[in-house]
Amino acid sequence: MSGGIGGLAYGILATGSGVSIYNAGSIVGTTAIQFGGGANTLTLAPGSSIQGQVLASGDDFLQLGGSSGNGVFDLSAIGVTQQYRGFSTFEVIGATWTVTGTYGQTNPWxxxxxTLNVGGDLSAASRLNVVGGMLMGTGTVGTMQVGAGAIFAPGSGAPGTSMTVSGNLVLQPGAIYQVQIDPSAASFATISGTATIAGTSVNAFYAPGSYVSKRYTILTAAGGVSGTFGSLVSTNLPANFHTSLSYDANDAYLNLYLNFTSPGLNGNQQAVGNALASFFNGSGGIPLLYSSLSAGGLTQASGESATGSQQATFDAMHQFMGVLTDPFMGRGNGFGGASAATGYADEDDQASAYAARRGADAFAMFTKAPPAAFVPRWNVWVAGFGGSQSTNGNATLGxxxxxxxxxxxxxGADYLISPNTLLGFALAGGGTSFSVNNLGTGRSDLFQAGAYVRHTEGPAYITAALAYGWQDITTDRTVTAAGIDRLRAEFNANAYSGRLEGGYRFVAPWTGGVGITPYAAGEFTTFDLPAYAERVISGLPTFALHYGSRSVTDPRTELGLRTDKSFLVQDGILTLRTRFAWAHDYNPTRLAAATFQALPGASFVVNGAALASDSALTTASLEMKWRNGWSAAATFEGEFSDITASYAGKGVRYAW
Known part of the structure; x- marks a missing residue:
């Protein structure tokens, strides 16, 4: 009934057997309902209100039902001296019912x-048999069994809440065990007896949060756990996580594993992902901001821009070594002085006549004037140098x-200690800049110092140089994976270089007076990077990195030939030179070791754009020497490979 009955000693008096009463309204009476015969049923629906005693015959059914809605029933109202007396069977057949209070009989449910939401104590029941629907709540039940198609969802529906089973629990095949999970906890069941699991499915629902834990207890049984769950179905599982179930003697666990396995991740992305996964799997938790990174986010988080300082430094040291040792520069030689052609050919003043007014006469002088008296002397020079280099990245490495x-x-200054031997030193200042495509930039102030020596024996020469470089480096990058975070690092670094070169110049009759100098050279540069850390300019420090110290050495060999041709012009000699060579770098990789400052131990190695091991070198140079001892030179240099294009130049240089 959905109306109301009241005002009588008996609200309803049912004298027969098999009577069914359905109440969604109000029944009032001293004895609100009295059943006379057996096998009667009273079904309460949400909205039911009964005032007065309800007297059953001893084998009657009390049902909590209804097609929809929410109802509340007080378990303490059942008992031989309570409102509901004489019922032997208790069932929930529909709607959502919350039961409170304490059940005082042993009859099963x-x-x-x-849905039965247990908020009270139902543990006195000899058994709770869940054959359909869903059992949930934070109260206590007794020994229970969950059958196929039924759902056991301990807790209130909020992660971290639980239901107590005061007895044994049996989860049959086809049943569903449902848990709610947030970053810190899962809902679970606590069983005082044993838990028997027979392939029951686990349905896990994940609530949004900022942090994820690795392991969640979803069931604990003081008497032990036997059997295992079957399938595991996850809803709203955070990106890049995978799940599994595990057990010990008394517990069942749901485990999360962070694994960045998106198709097509490149090497750098996978390295960052592996570092985050290792941190999570080792520490048991991680902020969700890291675990949800996309492929693009992993690239930004990698801090690849830090590798840019390495190639900029190698280029700067190589160019400085070229200023010190390049025979095209011809330092130490005034007009008509020694090595007027390449800077190393052993000639006297008269030999400058190779710069003949007619090309056919070049290098054709076979008679020489008496050697000029040697006078040790200093020469001072100034040179500008610079250039740019572009290197393609590698899609596989990332x-x-x-x-x-x-x-x-x-x-610099040279000192000619003998007709064939020159010593010199130089100081340089300047700057570098570098950028990694859309990932960050850097710059540095540069100081360099070097010393060099060269010696000639007839047409052969050998030169050697050592140099030191110091930089004050600043890097900047912006990470937009979660907001806009600007990160900066500032540090000092040192570099060391050395070069040894030798060659032999000759002029063949078929060259038309062009000097040809085959040469070979070996060079190294060592770059010592300190450990340093980024700081936050704006935004959050989530992706700020700490970089480990690193010393990287790139040995390099060159094999090629130089050419030169000189012409007498008014008041001096004009010399044109070229170079064609092959260079091989033995360590062209550029990488950095980084650690997330907020995740100690989450370390990885990021690869920057690497040079090709082999490259072609080209040079074109023009030098003018005047009779008054002044000279000027300009040189263009190129270095090319399938992935690298480098352009450099030595600016106007004066020597006196």
Whole structure:
């Protein structure tokens, strides 16, 4: 009934057997309902209100039902001296019912359909048999069994809440065990007896949060756990996580594993992902901001832009070594002085006549004037140098295109200690800049110092140089994976270089007076990077990195030939020179070791754009020497491979 009955000693008096009463309204009476015969059923629906005693015959059914809605029933109202007396069978057959209070009988309960939310104590029941519907709540039940198609969802529906089973629990095949999970906890069942699991499915629902834990306890049984769950179905599982179930003697666990396995991740992305996964799997938790990174987010988080300082430094040191040792520069020789052609050919003043007014006469002088008296002397020179280099990234490694630029000015002095031997030193200052495609930039102030020596024996020469470089480096990058975070690092670094070169110049009759100098050279540069850390300029420090110290050495060999041709012009000699060579770098990789500052131990190695091991070198040079001892030279240099294009130049240089 959905109306109301009241005002009588008996609200309803049912004298027969098999009587069914359905109440969604109000029944009032001293004895609200009295059943006379057996096998009667009273079904309460949400909205039911009964005032007065309800007297059953001893084998009657009390049902909590209804097609929809929410109802509340007080378990303490059942008992021989309570409101509901004489019922032997209790069932939930529909709607959503919350039961409170304490059940005082031993008669079993059956959940057929609907939802039973236990907020009170139902542990006195000899058995709770869940054959359908869903059992949930934070109260206490006794020994229970969950059958196929039924759902056991301990807790209130909020992660971290639980239901107590005061007895044994049996989860049959086809049943569903449902848990709610947030970053810190899962809902679970606590069983005082044993838990028997027979392939029951686990349905896990994940609530949004900012942090994820690795392991969640979803069931604990003091008497032990036997059997295992079957399938595990996850809803709203955070990106990049995978799940599994595990057990010990008394517990069942749901485990999360962080694994960045998106198709097509490149090497750098996978390295960052592996570092985050290792941190999570080792520490047991991680902020969700890291675990949800996309492929693009992993690239930004990698901090690849830090590798740009390495190539900029190698280029700067190589160019400075070229200023010190390049025979095209011809330092130490005034007009008509020694090595007027390449800077190393052993000639006297008269030999400058190779710069004949007629090309056919070049290098054709076979008679020489008496040697001039040797006078030791100093020469001072100034040179500007600079250039840019672009290197393509590698899609498999995940490196990005990198560009570096260098500009510097060198001032040096030579001392000619013998007709064939020159010593010198130089100081240089300038700067570098570099950028990694859309990932960050950097710049540095540069100081360099070097010393060199060269010696000639007839047409042969050998030269050697050592140099030191110091930089004050600043890097900047912006991470937009979660907001806009600007990160900066500032540190000092040192570099060391050395070069040894030898060659032999000859002029063959068929060259038309062009000097040809085959040469070979070996060079190394060592770059010592300190450990340093980024700081936050704006935004959050989530992706700020700490970089480990690193010392990287790149040995390099060159094999090629130089050419020169000189012409007498008014007041001096004009010399044109070229170079064609092959260079091999033995360590062209550029990488950095980084650790997330907020995740100690989450370390990885990121690869920057690497040079090709082999490259072609080209040079074109023009030098003018005047009779008054002044000279000027300009040189263009190129270095090319399938992934690298480098352009450099030595600016106007004066020597006196």
């Amino acid at each position: 059956v959940l057929q359909a609907g 490196s990005n295109d990198t560009t570096s630029r260098i500009a510097g000015t060198a001032v």
